[in-house]
Structure formats: C-alpha cells, structure tokens
Amino acid sequence: KPATPSGGLGAGPGLDPRVRLALVGVCSMLVILLEGVLPLGLLAGGLGAAAMLHPRTRGWRRGLLVGAGLLAWSTAFSQSLFWAEWPRTPLLDLGPVHFWREGALHGLTQSLRFIALVTAGLLLAVSTPTDRVVTALRSPVGSRRIPYALVIMIAAMVRVVPLVAGEWAQVRAARRARGVAAWRRPPRWATSSSGGRFQCRAAACEQYRS
Secondary structure, X not given: OOOOOOOOOOOOOOOOHHHHHHHXXXXXXXXXXXXXXXXXXXXXXXXXXXXXXXXXXXXXXXXXXXXXXXXXXXXXXXXHHHOOOOOOOEEEEEOOEEEEHHHHHHXXXXXXXHHHHHHHHHHXXXXXXXXXXXXXXXXXXXXXXOOHHHHHHHHHHHHHHHHHHHHHHHHHHHHHHOOOOOOOXXXXXXXXXXXXXXXXXXXXXXXXXX
C-alpha cells in the first residue's frame, strides 16, 4: 500500500501508532521501575539522542538541551540543599550551608525520570501525524473499538506539541523580520485592548523598531 504524504517522519507505513503509544507506555513503566542515576540516565540519554536526531526538532535542539540541563541542575541543587532524610553525607560545606550527597542524587534521579517521560511523549508527538493516530485508534480490535472521546483526547495530546512549536516559530520569524528579539517583551504602550483582543498599533511598532 503506498504511503500517503502527511509531512514528517512516520507519515509512511512505519510503526503502527498504537505500537508507538504502547512504547510510550513501556517507557513510562521503566521510568517508575528503574532506580539509580545510571539506568535512568541511559534511558533519558537514549530518548534524548533520538529526539535530537529527529528532523522536526532541528529548531528546538538548543532549547531542549538547555531546558533539560537546567531542570537536572536545579532539581539536584535544591534537593542537596534541603535534604532532611538520614543518612546524609556532606557533599560541600559553605559555613552554615551544607549540600548533601544523597539529596543531589535523589534530585538528579527524579529529574531524569521527568526528562525521559517528556522526551518519550515528544518523540511520539513529532513522529506521528494526528490523522494516523485517529485512524489507527478508531480501527476495531476484534469486536471492540476505543471510545471516540478517548481517541480525541489522545489525538489532541499528540497534536498540541507540534502546534505550539509551529506557532512559536511563526512568532519568532515575525519578530525577527521586525528586527526585534523573540524573547524581548514589547513595552505596554505598544499594545492596546479592543474587544478583549490585543492589537499592535502600527505607529507604536514602528517607533519600537527604531
């Protein structure tokens, strides 16, 4: 059967979307069952490498790496600082402030669980078109079908990541065309509220550009 073009990896025959959903479920179970930094790091690292190599994440790679690094660092830092369980081994002493080794390992472990789970969902979202998800889930399994409400909920979950990423890419491109950094917030006078919707004033935008 010829593949129908739908854009992105996974638009062809590939894996059945139900198999991909099952693999995400397996990853979720591994996130719960695995203990320790090493196995969870291998899981998160493997999923992260797959996400980095996917063509649809090309514009997100730096943000994904920075976000994962900040999450792991901040969680390990906060847990090592506020760890109150026993036993606890000093990792660093700065006068009255103590950083505990067990807290740092616990924080790093929990952050790796979260990173692995989010990355598995991201891979599903960027590699599987929504129409294939709906078609596969609505196909009968024996004499039973998945309820339509559940299918729509899963399809919306898969669709939201590429949708938000596409909208953000358009916003960045529009602001870059105006010569304004994407992260820079325009001043309050550059927007006005009309009918509950914010509209940019042409004169204010022109002044803001200059």
